[in-house]
Amino acid sequence: MTSAVLTVDAMRKAEQAAMDAGVSEWELMKRAGEGAAQWIWRVAAGRAVTVLCGPGNNGGDGYVIAEWLRARGLEVQLIAPAEPKTETASKARDTYDGPIASSADGIGAEVLVDAMFGYGLSRRVEGVFAKALSVAAENHPYRIALDVPSGIECDLGGYWGDVPKFDLTLALGAWKRAHFLMPARAKMGVVRLVPIGLKLGDKPVQLSARPGINAPKASDHKYTRGLVAIVAGAMPGASQLAAQAAMRAGAGYVKLLSGTPHANPSADLVADSQPLDSSLSDNRIGAVLVGPGLGRDDAARDKLTRVLETGKPAVLDADALHLLNWDMLEGADASQIILTPHEGELAALCRNFDIEAATKLERAAMLRDLTGLTVLAKGPDTILALGEGGVRFFPNGSSWLSVAGSGDVLAGITASRLAGGLAPNAAAEQAVWLHNEAARFAGPAFTASDLAHGVKPALAHLL
DSSP, rough: OEEEEEEEHHHHHHHHHHTTOOOOOHHHHHHHHHHHHHHHHHHHTTEEEEEEEOOHHHHHHHHHHHHHHTTTTTOEEEEEEOOSSSHHHHHHHHHHOOOEESSOTOOOOEEEEEEOTTTTTSSOHHHHHHHHHHHHHHTTTTEEESSSSEEEEEETEEEOOOOOSEEEEEESEEEEEGGGGGTGGSOOOOEEOOOOOOOOOOOSSSOOOOOOOOOOTTTTTTTTTTTTEOOOOHHHHHHHHHHHHHHTTTEEEEEEEEESOOSSSSSSSSEESSOHHHHOTTTTEEEEEOOOOOSSHHHHHHHHHHHTTTTTOEEEHHHHHHHHHOHHHOOSOOOEEEOOOHHHHHHHHHHHHTTOOOOOHHHHHHHHHHOEEEEOOOOOEEEETTTTTTEEEOOOOGGGGGGGHHHHHHHHHHHHHHHTTTTTHHHHHHHHHHHHHHHHHHHHSSSSSHHHHHHHHHHHHHH
């Protein structure tokens, strides 16, 4: 089941809606603080904890945490560089039955909880607060951020000034965009959600949930499971990598449309040397992948145009994303096309379609809105802009995915899921999960070929 990912404004409205329905702000604070304290209790495992409280309601959550831990026998130190500024935070401070230090100087423990500032911060942390955060972070080897680390810009995923790196971040009430956007995400360590009973409803931006993939039906054959046609180009290695992934991601049949006679790259892969128009005329093709190793010359441009003219479901990756423009899309069925750009390819698409936007999220969504295409903007903060509207974020994948050829593997997986009859949104979403799981099975320091072979156990894991 997906979970809503909120903007700062949407989070404030959700909390206000709960209070309008009769839940007091103090009750929401207790739910957040006590829920977070349970996580901290388990992580601390008997170690001493320092809680750094700010003057707002995030600091109030910190007071609740400190008292919950102290009452259960844990050694707790609390640092508050300033008095609470809200009535509810003051009430929380009054419930804390322990000493309060105004400075972090000389205070150290095993675990630090940053409850200085929450999701609504709109400027860098300065003055006594910046000094307290810096000193406390230096004196504590394990760090936990409450909601988001202090200094994070929640909606855009950036940060101001020096923000320490945390080992665990506890999102309070709902996910925020910064939990999944770089560079903020790199500061947060493991992220976990602490529900507080907010009614979030059906929001357009969601965190993708682990999919369940179905095994073939007893009546299936190679064509009903999906025929993937991969258009080869100037650099055949990339398309062959994509084919290796597609064969292991559930497709019943994978063809490499080479256009010229050459030996099969493997016994499992059919190399079709017919002219491209003849190869693409096969009405059994479930999806076409074009782009990996394609090149960017006139011949490559012609191949891409011919693929789009078929109206078949298609995945466009790599070189195809540098070539794509309005003229090519004129006769295409945008609702059946998935783009899989990395940052550089997304920038090229934005130039080709005259899109100006500040962030990756905005660029992907604007490209989708303008063209009707499904946009899978890959990277350490992968974003899926759904063809009919809405966005999916994803849990972080392995950092070992930053290897040449990883994108070719993702493209092959995506085409395989699309050829099997899934809608573009579902095909792209499943592909991200399979790609991330394949990295887990491949282990550290893998090659793209290792990653392609990891798709098979990844698929088994998601059945």
